[in-house]
Every structure is written in C-alpha cells, then in structure tokens.
Amino acid sequence: MKVIETVDAFRDARCRAxxxxxxxxxxxxxxxxHLALVRRARADNRTVxxxxxxxxxxxxxxxxxxxxxxxxxxxxxxxxxxxxxxVFAPDSDAVYPAGFDTYVDVxxxxxxxxxxxxxxxxxxxxxxxxxxxxxxRPDRAYFGQKDAQQCLVxxxxxxxxxxxxxxxxxxxxxxxxxxxxxxxxxxxxxxERAAALTLSRSLHLAREMYDDGVRDTEEIRSRMQAxxxxxxxxxxxxxxxxxxxxxxxxxxxxxxxxxSLAVHVGSVRLIDNALLPSRLGAG
Amino acid sequence: MKVIETVDAFRDARCRAxxxxxxxxxxxxxxxxHLALVRRARADNRTVxxxxxxxxxxxxxxxxxxxxxxxxxxxxxxxxxxxxxxVFAPDSDAVYPAGFDTYVDVxxxxxxxxxxxxxxxxxxxxxxxxxxxxxxRPDRAYFGQKDAQQCLVxxxxxxxxxxxxxxxxxxxxxxxxxxxxxxxxxxxxxxERAAALTLSRSLHLAREMYDDGVRDTEEIRSRMQAxxxxxxxxxxxxxxxxxxxxxxxxxxxxxxxxxSLAVHVGSVRLIDNALLPSRLGAG
Numbered sequence: 204m205k206v207i208e209t210v211d212a213f214r215d216a217r218c219r220a221x222x223x224x225x226x227x228x229x230x231x232x233x234x235x236x237h238l239a240l241v242r243r244a245r246a247d248n249r250t251v252x253x254x255x256x257x258x259x260x261x262x263x264x265x266x267x268x269x270x271x272x273x274x275x276x277x278x279x280x281x282x283x284x285x286x287x288x289x290v291f292a293p294d295s296d297a298v299y300p301a302g303f304d305t306y307v308d309v310x311x312x313x314x315x316x317x318x319x320x321x322x323x324x325x326x327x328x329x330x331x332x333x334x335x336x337x338x339x340r341p342d343r344a345y346f347g348q349k350d351a352q353q354c355l356v357x358x359x360x361x362x363x364x365x366x367x368x369x370x371x372x373x374x375x376x377x378x379x380x381x382x383x384x385x386x387x388x389x390x391x392x393x394x395e396r397a398a399a400l401t402l403s404r405s406l407h408l409a410r411e412m413y414d415d416g417v418r419d420t421e422e423i424r425s426r427m428q429a430x431x432x433x434x435x436x437x438x439x440x441x442x443x444x445x446x447x448x449x450x451x452x453x454x455x456x457x458x459x460x461x462x463s464l465a466v467h468v469g470s471v472r473l474i475d476n477a478l479l480p481s482r483l484g485a486g
Numbered sequence: 487m488k489v490i491e492t493v494d495a496f497r498d499a500r501c502r503a504x505x506x507x508x509x510x511x512x513x514x515x516x517x518x519x520h521l522a523l524v525r526r527a528r529a530d531n532r533t534v535x536x537x538x539x540x541x542x543x544x545x546x547x548x549x550x551x552x553x554x555x556x557x558x559x560x561x562x563x564x565x566x567x568x569x570x571x572x573v574f575a576p577d578s579d580a581v582y583p584a585g586f587d588t589y590v591d592v593x594x595x596x597x598x599x600x601x602x603x604x605x606x607x608x609x610x611x612x613x614x615x616x617x618x619x620x621x622x623r624p625d626r627a628y629f630g631q632k633d634a635q636q637c638l639v640x641x642x643x644x645x646x647x648x649x650x651x652x653x654x655x656x657x658x659x660x661x662x663x664x665x666x667x668x669x670x671x672x673x674x675x676x677x678e679r680a681a682a683l684t685l686s687r688s689l690h691l692a693r694e695m696y697d698d699g700v701r702d703t704e705e706i707r708s709r710m711q712a713x714x715x716x717x718x719x720x721x722x723x724x725x726x727x728x729x730x731x732x733x734x735x736x737x738x739x740x741x742x743x744x745x746s747l748a749v750h751v752g753s754v755r756l757i758d759n760a761l762l763p764s765r766l767g768a769g
Contacts, residue, residue, distance in 0.1 A: 210648055214650070300645075303646050304592065304593030304594055304595070304642065304646060305590065305591065305592045305593065305612070305642060305643055305646035305647055306590070306591050306593075307588065307589070307590050307591075307647075308588065308589050308590075308591065309587065309588045310587030310588065310589075311587055312587070329588070330647075333647055334647055334648050337620060337647055337648045337649055337650065338648045338650075359587065359588060360588055362583075363586050363587060363588035364588055364590075364613075364616055364617055364620055365493055365617050365620045365621045366620055367497070367620065367621075
C-alpha cells in the first residue's frame with residue numbers, strides 16, 4: 204500500500220494503476236461503515252484508492268473541525284488489512300493552497316435539510332469531492348447511505364460537471380443495537396449512546412407504519428417526533444419524509460421516500476435515514 | 487476530422503487519441519484569432535480538439551445569446567483546413583441536460599471588471615470550461631489574451647479544482663488598423679467600425695505614456711478617457727489599470743499591469759487590453 208501526500212505524486216501513481224480504479228473518500232477515523240465501502244470497492248475494481256482528508260470547507264466556524272476525531276496510524280493499518288492499493292492523505296495546504304478561491308455549488312438538492320441546518324456544508328463537500336474526482340479520476344467512487352443527502356449532492360455534482368465516475372452508494376452499517384456507525388459516535392458518553400438509539404428506533408417505527416399501510420407523512424412524522432421527544436437526552440433538529448431523489452417534502456408517500464432526521468444528543472448532532480419502501484439492506 | 491455531438495461519443499474518441507491533446511474551446515464564428523489558437527495547439531500537440539458551443543449560461547438575459555453570430559459550416563471548413571482532429575459541437579441539452587443545477591464560482595478575480603459589468607458571466611464561463619476540461623481532459627487548453635480576465639479566471643479554475651490542464655494564453659490577433667478580432671465585430675456598421683478603433687488607440691496611448699516613463703495610473707487613465715470621449719460614436723464603460731494577476735487596481739504601476747477597457751459602440755460592447763510592460767506580441 205502506497206501512502207501519498209501530494210496531488211502531483213498521486214496523479215503519477217494513478218497513471219500507473221491497473222484499471223478500473225475505485226475510490227473511497229473518507230475523513231478518516233475509520234469504522235466498519237468505511238470498511239464496507241472499501242470491501243465493495245475491492246470486489247468491483249482492480250485498484251482501490253482511499254483518501255483521508257478532514258475537509259475544512261465543509262465545517263462551519265461553529266462546528267467541530269478542530270476536535271474532529273483523527274487516527275491516521277490506525278486508519279492506515281485498517282486500509283492495509285483491507286488490501287487498499289493507494290492512500291491519498293494530503294494536508295490542508297495541498298488541497299487548498301494559498302489564494303484558493305473557487306467553489307462548486309450544487310443547487311436545489313443541496314439547499315434542503317442538512318443544507319439548511321449547516322449553511323455552506325454542501326458547498327464544501329461538493330468542492331472537495333469535485334477536486335478528489337478530478338485528481339483521482341476514479342472509474343467508481345463509493346459513499347455511504349448513512350449520509351443520504353450527501354449521496355444525492357455528489358450524484359448531481361458528478362452528472363452536472365461530467366466528472367465521469369460511477370457513484371456507488373453502499374448501505375448503512377449499524378451496531379447490533381441499531382445505531383448507525385459514525386465517526387462522531389466517538390463523542391458519545393455511555394448514557395448519550397443509549398439516548399442516540401432514538402434515531403434508529405424512530406426510523407424503525409416509520410418503517411412499521413409504512414408496512415402497515417400508513418402513507419400520510421404527517422401521521423408518521425408526528426409519531427416519530429413523539430418518540431424522540433420522549434427521550435430526555437435527545438433534542439430533535441428535523442424529521443423529513445421526502446422524495447428520495449429530489450428531497451421534495453411529501454404529504455403522502457406515493458413514490459420512493461427518504462425518511463431522514465437529525466437529532467442532538469448531548470453536544471453531538473447525529474443523522475440517520477431510511478428508504479421507504481426499504482431496499483434490501485439499505486438501512 | 488471527426489465532428490462529435492455527444493459527451494459519451496467524445497469521451498470514446500478522446501480515449502483513442504494520440505497524446506498530448508490540445509483543446510481550443512470556442513463559441514464558433516471563427517476568425518483569425520481563433521485560428522491562431524488552433525495553430526499554436528497544432529504546433530504543441532499530437533492531437534488537436536476544438537469545441538464549438540455558444541454557452542447560454544455566460545449570457546445575461548439582456549445580452550445577445552439569441553443573435554450571437556453562428557456559422558457552423560464555415561467553422562468546420564476552417565478547422566479542417568487547420569488540421570484539427572476532433573471537433574466537439576454539442577447542442578445545449580447535451581451540455582445542460584434537464585435539471586442541471588451545478589455552478590462553479592471562481593472568487594475575487596471573477597468579481598471585478600467584466601464580472602461587475604456582466605453579473606453571472608464568469609460563473610457561466612467557469613462552469614462550462616470546467617465541464618469542457620473534465621469531458622475532454624486535454625493536456626493543454628488554449629485561450630486568447632483578448633479576453634484577459636477570462637484567462638485569469640480559467641487559470642484559477644484550473645488550478646483550484648485540480649483540472650490538470652496547462653492553460654496556454656495566445657496573443658491577441660488584430661486587424662491591420664489595430665482593431666482586436668472578435669466575433670462581435672460582425673455586428674459593427676462601417677461608421678461604428680471606425681469608432682471602434684478608439685479602443686486600440688487608447689491602449690496605444692497608454693503604452694506610449696508608459697514607455698515615456700509615466701507610472702501614475704490616474705494620469706494615464708484620464709488621457710485614455712479623454713481620447714475615448716472625443717469619439718462621438720463611442721461610450722466608455724470602464725478603463726482599468728490593475729495588477730496583471732489579481733486585477734487589484736493600481737495607483738502607480740510598480741508591477742506588471744493589465745490595462746483593460748470596455749466601450750459601447752452603437753449596440754455593441756467591445757473589450758480590449760494591453761500588458762505593461764508589453765510582452766512580446768502580447769497585444
């Protein structure tokens with residue numbers, strides 16, 4: 204496994220790599236969710252590249268950039284064990300040199316939900332993923348369904364700017380109790396971790412209601428809200444039941460829906476989602 | 487010479503092309519200025535590609551998109567004669583399919599001069615050039631110094647988003663009387679064409695003053711303005727004397743400067759520029 208820190212050196216290595224090449228972009232602090240992406244990339248491609256880069260432009264000034272968990276040594280061990288060929292681990296100056304001033308805005312689908320609650324977040328995501336896709340030029344790039352809106356933003360970015368990758372979305376990996384894996388779970392104290400189960404429980408409730416034939420989103424949403432509000436350690440940010448492609452909010456579910464939510468637990472903000480009807484293993 | 491109208495077909499042809507590949511992006515209605523780009527690309531590369539696409543997103547609603555001059559047949563003849571290998575001539579839907587919603591903003595350098603007078607113009611330019619560079623993946627891309635700020639915007643775009651092309655800027659081509667070649671010159675009535683010479687004359691004046699040792703930009707600018715105002719057929723939009731890299735306006739010329747101006751002549755808005763000190767042949 205080769206670990207490369209500069210854009211030019213990565214481009215050189217990429218030129219010599221066997222095709223097709225799959226890329227797994229990450230912000231490090233890797234968990235089984237990331238490794239599921241790597242395994243899928245390993246199965247699909249002759250070369251697997253991963254990137255480790257905590258992207259400053261997708262954090263608001265009030266957010267947790269400085270304290271975002273990092274473990275480069277542990278991450279490289281995990282990637283090596285999974286048979287990754289190339290790791291791109293640039294420092295911030297390599298990605299954003301002095302005078303950097305160009306941003307990519309993906310329109311409507313980026314302005315809802317997380318985009319509304321985290322202004323500038325998807326501009327930062329779209330910009331760094333655009334750069335990664337133009338630097339790495341992967342045949343396929345892998346993202347987790349856990350960040351459902353991010354997947355939609357990246358699909359749109361890739362299509363609209365003709366970046367030429369196939370975007371592969373891999374199902375969310377969960378702990379046995381249902382909590383979706385996230386690097387930010389590392390922040391949770393034990394009692395907060397218990398409260399955090401309210402996210403997957405409320406999604407489970409939504410799925411049960413849907414399977415029982417309920418299509419009215421107000422009915423589903425209010426039951427989910429009540430469940431979350433009954434958990435004293437949790438504070439709801441939003442619940443959305445929306446078109447799974449456009450994120451247009453639904454009154455009634457008559458096409459595939461994305462149920463997504465964001466909840467504060469202690470000082471941590473967690474997100475999770477489910478598709479209705481559920482796709483096999485899609486969370 | 488192969489003329490290709492779709493993104494996928496162009497990508498296929500590009501994969502089989504001999505390296506290096508040079509791209510000349512144009513909006514068609516080709517004149518000797520464009521052909522100078524093609525000849526330079528021909529000298530530098532084994533494969534030469536040109537694109538012909540009148541890009542709607544760089545025109546404001548009030549501008550001349552509908553009437554922008556077009557001559558596809560004549561353009562293809564000229565390109566064939568210059569030994570171009572591949573022409574990418576997509577229609578608008580191939581570049582901007584339904585639902586297109588992603589734009590690239592190059593910051594500061596795009597917000598001045600033309601950016602101030604044509605809001606959204608450089609957003610459209612940066613977006614379409616980003617797309618062309620990601621579709622064509624040229625080793626080199628060629629642009630004319632006539633559109634000096636556009637060259638700066640594209641250099642920044644290419645560097646900031648790691649698009650990986652070498653951006654080559656080719657000197658402005660002029661008619662024997664000094665008028666910079668532009669597709670929009672086709673709009674000029676004979677008496678307007680005479681008035682249009684005020685642009686190159688005022689740049690010539692600036693160069694003479696500079697060569698005589700004048701460095702005070704207010705002095706140069708006011709003499710240029712007076713010259714332009716003495717031409718009844720011309721109406722000045724702006725004169726700028728600015729840092730040739732950042733476009734920061736100068737009080738005194740103590741580093742390489744770009745003198746640029748925009749002038750309305752009849753219904754036509756013309757731009758031109760000169761570098762001080764002049765680079766060999768750079769207009």
